[in-house]
Amino acid sequence: MKRFLLPFVMMLVFSAESIFTDLVHFPFVTDDQVLAPRFLMLVLIFMSAFINQKHAMIYGFIFGFLYDMNYTSLLGVYMFGFAGLCYLASKAFKVLHTNAFVVILIAVLAVCLLEFYVFGIQSLIHKDIMTFNGFVLDRFIPTILLNIAAALILVLPFRLFFMSLKKELRDE
Template identity: 30%
Template sequence: MNHIKIWLILIALFLLESTIVPWLIPVAWQTKIIVDPHFILVIVLFIGLYMNRHTALMFGLIFGMLYDFIHYSPMLGPVSFAMGLTGYLAGLMYGRVYTSIVISMLVIALGNLFYELIIFGLYRLFQVTHSDIEWFFFHQMLPGMLVNLLFALAIYVPLRKMFESLPQPQMEKDE
């Protein structure tokens, strides 16, 4: 398989996101808002957009489970479920519309919001969190989405060139 570059990028991002990125976020930001970047989610959404939905689902489930084990201890499975489902849904756009930078950023923004809503909904359902949706939306979802969109803009061109250089799979028939 030609997925070795993708594996290396995702592993490197997982390590960076776990170790260095929390130090780069200013402390003043963390008192009023919660900036939690999800760079791996951005790559999973790109995989869904430029490769296929099944590959995005696989990477989302694997790296989401890593997040569940290492970062989020209250429950096992919600991050894996949310990341896999979001990557799969982004992959439904593959081959259906022309993917320009505007469509890509729109899918990444909506995918990020959908991911955060799934996590919030599951944590709220099982009473892990007790905050209301308004506070969560303005203090965590929007700042995280903006950071993820800036990251997606920064890596759009090199990542798209890398995906275009990979062999393209045959189009799948939906039944």
């Protein structure tokens, strides 16, 4: 039964990113700084750690495509970024243990790689988008701090959900 709940949970996480961006404002964040929540990327990495690589890559591909359609003018950036990072994370989880600390570390590293990947693609297309120093100070650092906090909050509930889902998938 939880198998049918997974797409709805992922859609909720997908929607939560834009809702968070619109409704949550921190007093210590200036107008120049950008907080980009990557909750979907975090949950996809959790999925690759606690369920399997195939599910994470499929959901990464689908929701990356939706992400591209909603937020970017170029199709494929997030679609291949999400799926590729899920693949790399699943390979890392085969070598490392999947305890909460390692999963958070890999998830935050995936968010870092995603941010630099998207910045690289955007700077290739739009030459005057943002300087590298501006990117690091105004976007990268606030985004990473936000996503570290989100990973700390989300890892245990999603671990429980994904472990019970994995058990249900194994029983079928």
